[in-house]
Amino acid sequence: MKRFGFFLGLIFTPYLFTSACIGQETNTLPNGDKYVGEWKDGQPNGHGTMLSRRGAVYVGEFKNGQPNGKGVSTLANGMRYECEFTDGIPTSFGTITTADGKKYVGQLQRGIPNGHGTTTTPDGRQYASEFKDGKSNGLGSLTASDGTNQRGEWRAGKEYRVSGTWVAPDGTREEGTWNTDGSPSGGTIVWKDGREYAGDWKLTYGAAELPDGAGAMTWPDGHIYVGRFRDGKMDGQGKMTYPDGKADKGSWKDDKFAGAAQ
Numbered sequence: 001m002k003r004f005g006f007f008l009g010l011i012f013t014p015y016l017f018t019s020a021c022i023g024q025e026t027n028t029l030p031n032g033d034k035y036v037g038e039w040k041d042g043q044p045n046g047h048g049t050m051l052s053r054r055g056a057v058y059v060g061e062f063k064n065g066q067p068n069g070k071g072v073s074t075l076a077n078g079m080r081y082e083c084e085f086t087d088g089i090p091t092s093f094g095t096i097t098t099a100d101g102k103k104y105v106g107q108l109q110r111g112i113p114n115g116h117g118t119t120t121t122p123d124g125r126q127y128a129s130e131f132k133d134g135k136s137n138g139l140g141s142l143t144a145s146d147g148t149n150q151r152g153e154w155r156a157g158k159e160y161r162v163s164g165t166w167v168a169p170d171g172t173r174e175e176g177t178w179n180t181d182g183s184p185s186g187g188t189i190v191w192k193d194g195r196e197y198a199g200d201w202k203l204t205y206g207a208a209e210l211p212d213g214a215g216a217m218t219w220p221d222g223h224i225y226v227g228r229f230r231d232g233k234m235d236g237q238g239k240m241t242y243p244d245g246k247a248d249k250g251s252w253k254d255d256k257f258a259g260a261a262q
Contacts, residue, residue: 037062052076060085083108106131129154147173155180159203172208176201186213194220202231227252237261 026036037048043065044050050058050067060071067073067085074080083094090096090111096104106117113119113131120126125148129140135157142150144167152162159178166174176187186200189208199215210232211217217225217234227238234240239249240257250261 081111104131132156150178152178158205168208169206170208174201174209178203178209184213185209186215199229 025039028034032053034051035044038046044062048062055076058067058073061069066088071085072082078099080097081090083090084092090108094108101122103120104113104117107115112134117131118128125144127142129136130138136154139153146167148167150162150164153160160180162178171192173190177185179185189197197211197217200213201209202212211229215229222243224241228236233255234252238252241247248257251258
């Protein structure tokens with residue numbers, strides 16, 4: 001299971017100039033920032049470029065000394081905003097790209113994804129839905145080239161009521177439901193080593209879910225276990241049937257047979 005969060009923020013500091021020139025100017029500010037572009041009334045007005053002493057670069061429209069209108073801002077950490085700016089703050093609709101290749105395209109509020117948008121990760125996973133405070137929040141879908149296809153509701157960046165198919169980084173494939181609203185979660189899990197499971201599971205993040213509750217597991221060599229699981233292990237009442245037809249039925253603890261049923 002995978003979380004989707006995209007919390008970002010960017011606010012510019014206003015700049016005032018003492019020059020009364022109108023036109024194209026190059027200035028080094030008292031705080032070390034540099035501005036190249038059009039200005040009026042002693043401050044940037046029109047199109048220009050601001051180079052921050054901290055390594056950020058903004059190219060776009062200015063009004064009254066601040067980014068206002070369309071522009072592109074690249075921060076020192078590699079994060080890039082391409083959107084509308086209002087008094088130095090990314091707003092409206094735009095694109096945010098992080099240094100590690102994650103991209104968000106959609107509505108923004110104070111530099112943070114808020115509203116409808118789409119996040120794409122470098123490995124090809126795409127999440128399309130509503131966002132709140134930089135995190136997936138609302139009805140949406142998650143798709144990827146590896147076969148992942150989930151639909152449902154996310155809250156605060158986590159699955160709330162979601163169903164479909166999810167493929168883990170190690171190739172484990174799951175089909176079922178992922179619920180954090182108190183209702184049961186479960187389905188089928190197929191591991192690359194050939195094991196298969198059907199039943200309830202325990203949610204984990206960034207890895208395959210763990211069999212937990214009632215379920216059945218089969219092994220490539222013919223072993224079949226039907227019964228209770230806990231944290232991914234046979235634990236509780238259950239029956240193991242072996243390839244030769246023999247069986248152990250009773251209590252299990254930490255994947256070991258603890259005693260025959262009375």
